[in-house]
Amino acid sequence: MVPESLERYSRQMRFPPLGEAGQRKLVQSKVALCGCGALGTVLANHLARAGVGRLRIIDRDFIETHNLQRQILFDEDDVAQNLPKAEAAARKLRAINSEIEIEAVVTDIDHTNILELVGDADLILDGTDNFETRYLINDAAVKLGKPWIYGGVIGSEGQTMTIIPGKTPCLRCLIETAPPPGMTPTCETAGVLGPAVAVIASFEAVEAVKVLAGAWDALNVNLIMVDVWDWTFRQLKIAGLLGKVDCPCCKQRVFEWLEGGQGSHTTTLCGRNAVQVAVRREQALDFAELAGRIEGFAAVRHNAFMLRFAVEGHEFTVFPDGRAIIKGTNDIVKARTLYSQFIGS
Amino acid sequence: MPLVRIPTPLRPHSGGLDKVEVAGSTVQELFDQLGAAYPALRERLFDGAELRRFVNVYVNDEDIRYLDDLATPVAPTDEVSIIPAVAGG
Numbered sequence: 001m002v003p004e005s006l007e008r009y010s011r012q013m014r015f016p017p018l019g020e021a022g023q024r025k026l027v028q029s030k031v032a033l034c035g036c037g038a039l040g041t042v043l044a045n046h047l048a049r050a051g052v053g054r055l056r057i058i059d060r061d062f063i064e065t066h067n068l069q070r071q072i073l074f075d076e077d078d079v080a081q082n083l084p085k086a087e088a089a090a091r092k093l094r095a096i097n098s099e100i101e102i103e104a105v106v107t108d109i110d111h112t113n114i115l116e117l118v119g120d121a122d123l124i125l126d127g128t129d130n131f132e133t134r135y136l137i138n139d140a141a142v143k144l145g146k147p148w149i150y151g152g153v154i155g156s157e158g159q160t161m162t163i164i165p166g167k168t169p170c171l172r173c174l175i176e177t178a179p180p181p182g183m184t185p186t187c188e189t190a191g192v193l194g195p196a197v198a199v200i201a202s203f204e205a206v207e208a209v210k211v212l213a214g215a216w217d218a219l220n221v222n223l224i225m226v227d228v229w230d231w232t233f234r235q236l237k238i239a240g241l242l243g244k245v246d247c248p249c250c251k252q253r254v255f256e257w258l259e260g261g262q263g264s265h266t267t268t269l270c271g272r273n274a275v276q277v278a279v280r281r282e283q284a285l286d287f288a289e290l291a292g293r294i295e296g297f298a299a300v301r302h303n304a305f306m307l308r309f310a311v312e313g314h315e316f317t318v319f320p321d322g323r324a325i326i327k328g329t330n331d332i333v334k335a336r337t338l339y340s341q342f343i344g345s
Numbered sequence: 346m347p348l349v350r351i352p353t354p355l356r357p358h359s360g361g362l363d364k365v366e367v368a369g370s371t372v373q374e375l376f377d378q379l380g381a382a383y384p385a386l387r388e389r390l391f392d393g394a395e396l397r398r399f400v401n402v403y404v405n406d407e408d409i410r411y412l413d414d415l416a417t418p419v420a421p422t423d424e425v426s427i428i429p430a431v432a433g434g
Contacts, residue, residue, distance in 0.1 A: 039434040129434045152431035155353060159431045175430045179399040185354050187433040197434065222406075225428070236403055236428065240411035283392075292357065344432055 008099070009051050022213035023051065027100070029212040030054040032121035034109055034137055036085045037061070038192065039151050040127025041073040042201030043208070047125075048093040050209060054101045055093070058117055059086040059127075060108040060333045070194035108333045109133055111260040114140045123211050124148035125204060129187065130340035131178035132263050132279075138163070138171040139258035142250045147211050151204045154185050156193050156229030158200035161238065162207045162220045165250060169241040172249040174223065180281050181322045181343045182290040188341040189293040196228045264345065266332045274327040275335035279345060281322035290318070294342070314338055347419045349379055350426040351386075358386040372402060373415040375425055390427065401428045 006013065006023050013023045031052050033040055036059040044057055063071070063078045063085055071085070078088040090104035109117060109128075114136055118124045124141050126149060128134055134150060141148040142165045150171055151160040163170050203224060210218050222235035248254045256262045264279045287302040294300045300309035307318045314328040316338075324343060326335045339345060346366040351359045359365060360383070369375040380387030390400050402409045403426045409417045419425060 035434065037434060127434060129432065131430065131432055152434055154431050154433040157353065157431070175401065176398040179430050179432070183399075184430060184432050190354070190433075192433055200434075223428075234426075235406065236408065236426075237406050238408055241408055244411040 006051075008097075012050060017215060017218065018209070018213055022209075022215065025213045026209065027051050027053040029122045030056070030120060031123050031125060031208065031212070032056045032058065032118040033125045033127055034058050034118070034133060035127035035129065036073075036089050037067065037127060037129055038070040038187070038194070038197040039153065039201045039204070040085075040125075041071045041089060042198050043125050043127055043205050044089050044093060045073060045096070046202065046205035047208060048097045048100060048102065050205075051097065051100065052208075052212065054103070056103045056105060056117070056121065057086045057089050057093075058105045058107060058109055059084065059089075060106065061085050061337050063088055070192065070197050072194075072198070108336060109136065111136060111258050111263065114258070115144070118146065119144065121146065123208055125208060126150045126152075127201070130345045131175075132257075132340065132345045134171060135178060135257040135262065139249060139255040141165060142170055142253075143255055143258060149204045149207050149211075151200045153192055153197045153200050154187060155190050156196045157225065157227040158196055159223060159225050160200050160203050160207070160220070161223045162211070164211075164216075164219070167242075168221060169238050169245075170247060170250040173241045173245050173247045173251075174238060176245070176248070178345065180283060180285070181279050181339070181345045182285045182318070184344050185293060186341055186344045189296075189344070193228065196226070199226055199228055264336060264339065266336055268330055268332060269325065272327070273330055274325050275329055275332055277324050277326065277335055277339040279322040279339075284320040285318065285322055287318075287320070290343070311342060316342065318343060346421055347375060348424045349375055350424060352427055352429045354429055355386060355389055355427065358389055359383050369419060371415065371419060372404065372409055372417045372425060375419060376415070399430050402426070403428060 009023050013020050036057050063074045073089045073092045084106040086104035086106050090102045093102050145165050147164045149162050221239050223238045225234040267276045287307045291300045298309045298311045318324045349365050367375045367378045
């Protein structure tokens with residue numbers, strides 16, 4: 001679908017490296033956006049305004065008031081209406097640009113559905129908040145030979161890298177295994193600044209425009225790190241990792257996450273209003289460290305066998321093997337969301 | 346002396362310091378010194394003698410995996426950075 005007039009994009013078409021030729025490619029492109037929280041809303045906003053022709057927004061979550069500090073497409077009315085993030089974002093974006101196609105998909109991305117969700121896209125964008133989904137995206141992107149752009153933010157700092165399978169290192173070349181749950185801070189435990197997210201998502205959006213417009217020579221080949229609080233900007237050279245590390249994904253082409261051999265397994269505990277989230281871990285959770293991150297906002301206690309805290313009406317009981325029972329919900333998707341928010345994955 | 350930059354999530358294990366000057370001429374020697382001063386930090390970085398697989402180390406802006414891994418030489422003016430995976434978003 002090419003709009004009759006590209007006039008609305010005139011200001012970016014006057015930017016010579018993009019031009020009208022680049023704009024025509026944008027309006028004919030299709031992007032799959034995985035996750036529509038803080039990174040995702042900034043990404044979707046940029047890409048819809050820039051005229052990316054078809055945008056599929058995939059998210060499993062609903063909007064809560066504490067999202068509004070940084071998730072720029074949402075407002076208080078969306079919270080009052082209990083709207084899913086993907087749907088609320090799609091409504092806003094259609095009002096911003098009625099000439100593009102926007103599809104909202106409210107689902108939990110997993111190994112059974114990801115190929116279908118991203119299979120027809122020219123580019124996959126990372127707006128997620130957990131490594132489980134990112135490794136799944138990485139497997140799917142490498143298997144399908146599609147570019148994808150990683151972004152992650154915590155506190156005042158963030159990272160981004162652009163992944164072109166076969167030409168650049170993939171996420172598993174950079175980080176062979178995900179940090180075990182409970183080992184790294186999350187936005188829920190360590191906090192996050194809206195502008196830090198906006199900076200990283202904006203870098204991702206520029207890279208997306210370059211990929212879609214075919215400006216391959218202008219792409220970022222480094223791991224970009226930004227800290228908006230202490231004014232640091234670094235470009236770490238990672239290109240040399242391609243082929244140097246024996247990457248299970250892009251070198252051996254073993255897609256462990258896509259095959260369902262990795263990741264969490266979730267079970268509803270019948271009649272208990274609780275869900276068990278089990279994550280494969282190689283080493284025992286460090287309860288003292290996890291407790292240290294949680295005690296800033298919730299009372300937490302632990303012994304050698306379990307750690308327990310309650311937050312936002314949900315009681316978490318976490319075991320050393322990474323398994324958690326989350327009370328206060330029968331909803332598997334909600335439980336997986338809470339796990340990645342408060343324990344991390 | 347070379348400088349080791351400690352990322353935010355690990356600062357509780359380095360006495361709150363964001364950078365530490367450490368004597369040594371290889372990454373291994375630096376981390377041996379650092380680990381002796383901050384055993385909890387060593388625990389976060391190493392699994393036995395090996396770096397944990399989600400911990401990346403850079404000398405200046407170069408990943409040690411395409412240099413000489415832990416044997417990568419470090420000059421007195423070099424900076425060694427521990428780069429954590431960033432999950433949020």
